[in-house]
Amino acid sequence: MAFDYSPYLRGGKLPHIWCPGCTYGIVFKSLLRSLDGLKQNKDDLALVSGIGCASRLPGYVDANTLHTAHGRALTFATGIKMARPEKRVIAMSGDGDATAIGGNHFIHACRRNIDITVLVFNNYIYGMTGGQHSPTTPVGHKASTMTYGNVDPNFDIAKLAIGAGASFVARGTAYHVPALDKILTEAIEHKGLSVVEVINACPTTHGRRNKFKNATDQLLWMKDSFLPKAAFEKLPADKTEGKLPLGVLYKDGNATEYCETYFAMTAGVRAQNEGRA
């Protein structure tokens, strides 16, 4: 039987704003399947986003949804989580939203290891504003602000997250869908800051400027360029050029979570004060 998405969708809010060929819908459905698999209560779920195409996703979901300012999703999400630490908070951003304008918030959320899941929709471009280069636009690729080919060096979002202290970091793609379902489920279940870099395609503002004739060409590029971590690690060094590993790249199940640590401290303060009284 086909999966019924309707319990998680807000009535009357579709069709979505994404262009034909955009892969965000694939990830959106994967997220809903993961939430369903976890039997996530919608009242206890907040979806928080910044600005950009990916940031429109929460509006389609029947949950507590917050569309914030550019780059700032994680700051609002942190306030929500500190106010209601028992609730589930999932944030989503694009590559520019999370790692350019929101880069500081991204690394500090990772450092705190606060129990928020962050989906970074990496489509290698600023899509909503028409195709300007982002911190992940491949060097040499054309963008509306890199007419002659991008000269800006890139961030590796997964490595950035690991380096900044996130306790769960994974990479998935819009092509490897069953794997993405599993990754998102594990990321949401993880206690601590979990980052999932999801490789996406923007045919409209990135692909067509960069010799991808059809939207499907970018999916085939994902198929060829990303392989499971175990398979990637077996590749001889000279074969890894242009390829990246998929799956859970880093996981520390014992890392201390921020809210737990903070509220254990405050409970201790109150116990000590009561002891004195």
Next chain:
Amino acid sequence: MSKTKLLQGNEACAEGALYAGCNFFGGYPITPSTEVAEYLSRELPKVGGAFIQMEDEIAAMGSVIGASLAGAKALTATSGPGFSLKQENLGYAMITEIPCVVIDVMRGGPSTGVPTGPSQSDIMQCKWGTHGDHPVICLTPGYVQEIFDETVRAFNLSEKYRTPVIVAYDEIIGHMRERVEIPDQGVIPVVNRTKPPQGLAKYLPYDDTKGDVPPMANFFEGYRYHVTGLNHAPDGFPINAHPRIHTDEERLIRKVDGNRADICKNELYKTEDAEIGIFAYGASARAAKDAIDAARAEGIKVGLFRPLTMWPFPEEAVCAFAKQVKTIIVPELSLGQIILEVERVSKAQCGIEGIFRVDGDPITPAQILAKIKEVK
């Protein structure tokens, strides 16, 4: 039993926040407001609240809005450059109608300016700092006791009108120590946001058909709704090029400006027979009172109009004051900001004279007395 304490202005602010039920503070260190954060980092854990020092001022403001949406009473405190950085998210709280309180302890500027010196040069930024048309409530206490009282009032107004409230005071009062009476809980009423009734078939977070301040549901309490900084329909979802954008922005401003009778608060000092007026707030108003007493000892009839709510501006009251006196003197720790508003609402009924100072020292009673004698 009420408590009497010797407190610094910034500490009185923190005590006022706790009295009002503040249970979340998100901040970033900056002189001269840091003591608010330090005090609450120590006190909030004792009452089960949360304190977080964020990575920057922008993040602090975002965390405060998120916490409030999740049901907390949330505060941040900053100064000068930090206040500039908060402006975008401050506008977000205004358009999404999420209550919160922002303390701005004013220091010299622009830029890094004089971090340890007093100033009153953010007063127009309080009104116009964020982009777009927007409602602003800004309170301007002048004594340490008033910082306590006005912080409580700021939370109450914020909850009542679903809008951020700014409390702006200068570094002098922020760092001054004075006696503060902290009344028992219940003596000063504490206002909490009006929530929608339970069990509605559909909750519309921006339904303005029953009044300018729609009831606000907290996240996680059963009404799953959408919040966006885009202009939005009653259901919270974005609208583009729609007549409602115009009427809704008018409503946001009306819910504040239309309630001046409730929000505005002034002190009139010896104005009954005044022929010369002074319009001043904060530390400058304290100097003005000394100057008035000295002038009156010499038979000069001078009186002070001191706003405790600067925004919305007390237009009618200042206009009436302008009709009564022949000149209004405006001493302010800036190169002339609030004088423009005094001039605007006075409608040329009297002369307007400024005393401006930005060298890091306060305006003295002697400076004001000299000006009184000059205009008499």
